[in-house]
Amino acid sequence: MIRYCDGSSFTGNSKKIYNGTKLYFKGARIFESTLKVLLKKGMKSAKNALLVGESAGGVAAMLHCDSFRQKFSNSTHVKCLSDAGYFFAAKKHNFWSKSLFVSIFEGVVNLHRPTKMLPKSCTSKFTPTMCYFAQNVQHDIKTPIFFIMSEFDSVEIAFTTDKSYDDCMKYKTCTSDQINVMQG
Known part of the structure; x- marks a missing residue:
C-alpha cells in the first residue's frame, strides 16, 4: 500500500508558479518512483501483489491497477482494491447546480494536469474530470479489482x-x- 499523499490520486505532472514560487505537482512520478524502489527491493519476485487505496487513494488504486499489473510477471497473482473510492457525480440535493465531486475533480485536472496518466479507454469517451469516477473506468480494467463501498x-x-x-x-x-x- 502506497500511502496517498499528493492530491491527485498519483496522476499529477505539472509545475505552477504562485506568487513567484514554483510549485510542483508530481504525483505520477511519486507513484512510479516508489514502485521502482519497491520492485528493486524484491517486490518484483512476489508471488502475490495487491494494490490498495482508500477514498482518493482508492481512486488511485483503480486508475493505476492495470499499469501496476504490468510491473510483474504473468506468474504473479495481482489484484487491486478500491476502498471507498467510488464517488458520485450527483448534485447536492436541492442546493447545488453542480456536483461537489465534479468540481473537486475539475480542480485536480486544472492544477495537476493528469491527462497522460488517466486511462486512454476513459479519456477517449469522457473529459479527464469524469475519468476520476469509477463508473466511467471500471469496465475497462483488465486486472481483478474489488470495490468496497458502504451503502x-x-x-x-x-x-x-x-x-x-x-x-x-x-x-x-x-x-x-x-x-x-x-x-x-
Missing part, C-alpha cells in the same frame, strides 16, 4: 445531501423519505 457512505451523504441527512445518519433517525433519497 450509506457518510462522506458521500454529507457532500450530496443537506445537513439533515448527515444528522439522521449520525443519530440513526432517518425517515423513510430520507432513506429513499439516499438509496436513489
